[in-house]
Amino acid sequence: MSISCFELTKVYDGGKAGWPALRGLSFEIKMGEFVAVTGPSGCGKSTLLNIIGLLDEPTGGRYALNGRDVLTLSDRERSDTRRDEIGFIFQSFHLLNRLSSVENVGLPLMYAGADGAERKERAVALLRKVGLHGKEKKIPLELSGGERQRVAIARALANSPKLILADEPTGNLDSASSKEIMQLLVDLNAEGITVIMVTHDKELAARAGRNIRMRDGRIEQ
Amino acid sequence: MRALFNAVKTGFTEIWAHKTRSVLSFLAIAAGSVVFIDAFSAIFATYERIEKQKEVSGMARLKISQNYSQTYSSPDDYVPPPVITYEDVLRLREKLPGFYMVSPEGRDWRNVLEYGEHRVTTSVMGVTPEWTKRDFIYKLRGRFLDWHDVENKLRVCVLVKKAAPPPGNSFNKSMMKKYNFTGGFDTLVAHNDLLGKTVSIDGFTFTVIGILEELPYSRRPETMTGYSQEYKVLAPVTTLIHYNFIGSYQTLDVSIDTGSEQNFEESLRKINNFLKIRFGDGDFFIVENQLELIRERIAASMKSALVTISLGMLAFLAGGIGIMNVTLATVFARTREIGVRRAIGASRRDIMLQFIVEAVMLGLIGGVLGSALGYLWGVPVKVMLGMGGSPIKAWMPLVSVLIAAFTAFVFAIYPAWVAAGLKPADALRAE
Ligand SMILES: Nc1ncnc2c1ncn2[C@@H]1O[C@H](COP(=O)(O)OP(=O)(O)OP(=O)(O)O)[C@@H](O)[C@H]1O
Numbered sequence: 001m002s003i004s005c006f007e008l009t010k011v012y013d014g015g016k017a018g019w020p021a022l023r024g025l026s027f028e029i030k031m032g033e034f035v036a037v038t039g040p041s042g043c044g045k046s047t048l049l050n051i052i053g054l055l056d057e058p059t060g061g062r063y064a065l066n067g068r069d070v071l072t073l074s075d076r077e078r079s080d081t082r083r084d085e086i087g088f089i090f091q092s093f094h095l096l097n098r099l100s101s102v103e104n105v106g107l108p109l110m111y112a113g114a115d116g117a118e119r120k121e122r123a124v125a126l127l128r129k130v131g132l133h134g135k136e137k138k139i140p141l142e143l144s145g146g147e148r149q150r151v152a153i154a155r156a157l158a159n160s161p162k163l164i165l166a167d168e169p170t171g172n173l174d175s176a177s178s179k180e181i182m183q184l185l186v187d188l189n190a191e192g193i194t195v196i197m198v199t200h201d202k203e204l205a206a207r208a209g210r211n212i213r214m215r216d217g218r219i220e221q
Numbered sequence: 222m223r224a225l226f227n228a229v230k231t232g233f234t235e236i237w238a239h240k241t242r243s244v245l246s247f248l249a250i251a252a253g254s255v256v257f258i259d260a261f262s263a264i265f266a267t268y269e270r271i272e273k274q275k276e277v278s279g280m281a282r283l284k285i286s287q288n289y290s291q292t293y294s295s296p297d298d299y300v301p302p303p304v305i306t307y308e309d310v311l312r313l314r315e316k317l318p319g320f321y322m323v324s325p326e327g328r329d330w331r332n333v334l335e336y337g338e339h340r341v342t343t344s345v346m347g348v349t350p351e352w353t354k355r356d357f358i359y360k361l362r363g364r365f366l367d368w369h370d371v372e373n374k375l376r377v378c379v380l381v382k383k384a385a386p387p388p389g390n391s392f393n394k395s396m397m398k399k400y401n402f403t404g405g406f407d408t409l410v411a412h413n414d415l416l417g418k419t420v421s422i423d424g425f426t427f428t429v430i431g432i433l434e435e436l437p438y439s440r441r442p443e444t445m446t447g448y449s450q451e452y453k454v455l456a457p458v459t460t461l462i463h464y465n466f467i468g469s470y471q472t473l474d475v476s477i478d479t480g481s482e483q484n485f486e487e488s489l490r491k492i493n494n495f496l497k498i499r500f501g502d503g504d505f506f507i508v509e510n511q512l513e514l515i516r517e518r519i520a521a522s523m524k525s526a527l528v529t530i531s532l533g534m535l536a537f538l539a540g541g542i543g544i545m546n547v548t549l550a551t552v553f554a555r556t557r558e559i560g561v562r563r564a565i566g567a568s569r570r571d572i573m574l575q576f577i578v579e580a581v582m583l584g585l586i587g588g589v590l591g592s593a594l595g596y597l598w599g600v601p602v603k604v605m606l607g608m609g610g611s612p613i614k615a616w617m618p619l620v621s622v623l624i625a626a627f628t629a630f631v632f633a634i635y636p637a638w639v640a641a642g643l644k645p646a647d648a649l650r651a652e
């Protein structure tokens with residue numbers, strides 16, 4: 001999964017006039033890289049990740065995913081790309097509280113058209129992979145923060161994405177859990193998945209293959 | 222298909238997870254269904270009644286009667302107006318053989334009927350067998366007058382037996398007693414089986430050959446001619462003329478059914494023509510066009526039925542707005558979830574489908590519930606309250622459920638569109 005961005009800008013509708021969240025970012029990320037994005041609060045890290053993940057659109061600039069201009073795609077195509085190629089991990093997990101672990105992990109498979117049995121089988125396997133064997137029936141409220149983030153990682157892996165976008169995945173976790181989650185991401189990267197992770201944690205950032213440091217909507221050289 | 226199935230499944234989970242909200246929203250739709258079923262059965266009842274009335278009364282009705290509002294320039298100009306005699310009726314009949322009914326009616330008032338030691342006042346009406354062709358709302362015991370009776374001026378008669386009055390309050394009943402001068406007659410016929418017996422009317426003996434029993438109010442077909450004619454004693458018109466119950470100065474009314482609405486205008490002209498040739502130019506008679514009246518009555522019934530159905534529609538509208546409200550609330554309450562679903566691959570269409578399916582399911586549940594309640598209200602409850610059950614046909618609840626689902630669908634489109642229009646990034650930021 002290669003990413004190339006050129007002169008990305010983002011101005012929020014509700015944001016302060018003349019204070020763009022992104023002010024012309026250009027960079028490339030090659031397939032299989034592990035990139036940590038760091039920078040002070042409000043510098044535009046989440047904004048950037050949302051744009052890379054097709055959750056939001058830039059105001060200006062160009063963005064190609066695997067050499068394909070994804071800004072001109074239809075909603076359907078963008079949704080399918082998110083579903084099939086990208087896995088998201090969020091600081092606050094973003095699990096659906098009414099669904100059990102298996103159901104949460106099976107959700108992306110549902111949108112991919114898998115039937116119930118298929119979904120369950122794959123979800124159970126993924127939960128085992130992230131070390132949650134035996135917690136399949138638990139709903140998020142019955143799990144610890146670290147466990148919830150593992151469920152989220154399993155969900156991100158459901159459709160075998162080639163890119164994982166993690167926005168402060170350890171922001172709500174203690175240091176022990178943080179290390180475990182980080183290890184999982186490192187392992188996934190070792191399997192060939194491109195990982196882009198936003199973090200404030202210098203130690204974790206140091207374990208990434210490359211760091212992109214941001215300040216005021218720009219990349220710090 | 223699978224997407225739909227998944228949406229239904231998610232819908233069930235959501236509806237189940239938010240029982241109170243769901244119940245409230247489908248109650249609104251259910252209320253709509255109840256009103257709608259009630260309105261629909263009311264319309265249907267009206268329609269059936271009109272059809273039945275058409276059948277009983279006929280559509281192409283006319284009535285010839287004396288023009289009492291004739292004016293004369295001075296008392297000296299007054300000449301007794303001509304009268305329609307039985308012979309005139311026969312001639313009219315001969316001229317217009319295509320007519321379905323030409324029924325002469327001559328009435329006498331304040332007759333004294335005696336049977337044994339009973340002595341009651343009544344009024345006799347002279348008719349021919351034609352009389353039974355329209356507005357016949359009775360059950361006949363014995364036989365009716367036939368042409369033999371008429372031709373031979375036989376002293377035979379048919380008595381009308383009133384049904385028990387519909388339940389009313391005691392005030393109505395006492396007023397009825399007070400002003401019902403012929404009440405004695407009704408009681409006499411009700412309590413004595415006079416069929417085959419001989420009675421005396423104003424001193425002449427008549428044989429009772431038939432009893433016309435009025436059906437109870439609930440089963441009595443209605444007529445559309447607008448006359449609440451009270452018939453008591455029916456005898457051959459010729460007999461009444463012969464024995465001077467009907468004087469030679471007295472005109473016979475003629476009730477006519479031309480048999481078809483198509484040639485109605487033409488028939489009307491023919492009758493006026495006949496009257497003109499027979500009696501000259503004076504406006505001695507009026508030909509009442511009852512078709513117009515009947516049409517007006519049908520239109521009025523239909524109008525009231527439409528009012529009822531629009532009430533039902535209004536109820537559905539309220540239900541639909543309820544569903545819209547609930548769905549919109551759901552969308553705002555689940556914004557973050559929408560974001561999550563979008564992030565993991567749900568398209569706008571998936572989101573839209575999910576909310577619409579959920580609303581339609583609420584509509585369906587509400588519709589089914591409402592139909593059941595509507596049936597309970599329309600049949601057992603209304604009967605218990607003495608309002609008479611509604612004629613609910615099997616397809617009415619079905620239609621009602623479909624309309625409920627459709628209403629929910631229509632009203633869910635906007636909230637679903639709002640949900641689908643949320644940008645994933647914005648939706649995810651919601652708390
Ligand atoms: N939806 C929005 N509407 C308006 N302004 C926004 C919106 N989202 C972010 N911003 C603004 O854009 C800028 C960048 O925000 P962003 O969330 O990308 O920062 P961040 O680097 O992720 O910060 P943090 O480390 O606190 O998560 C901030 O000034 C923020 O207030």
Ligand SMILES: [Mg+2]
Nearest residue numbers: 045046047167
């Ligand atoms: Mg952020």
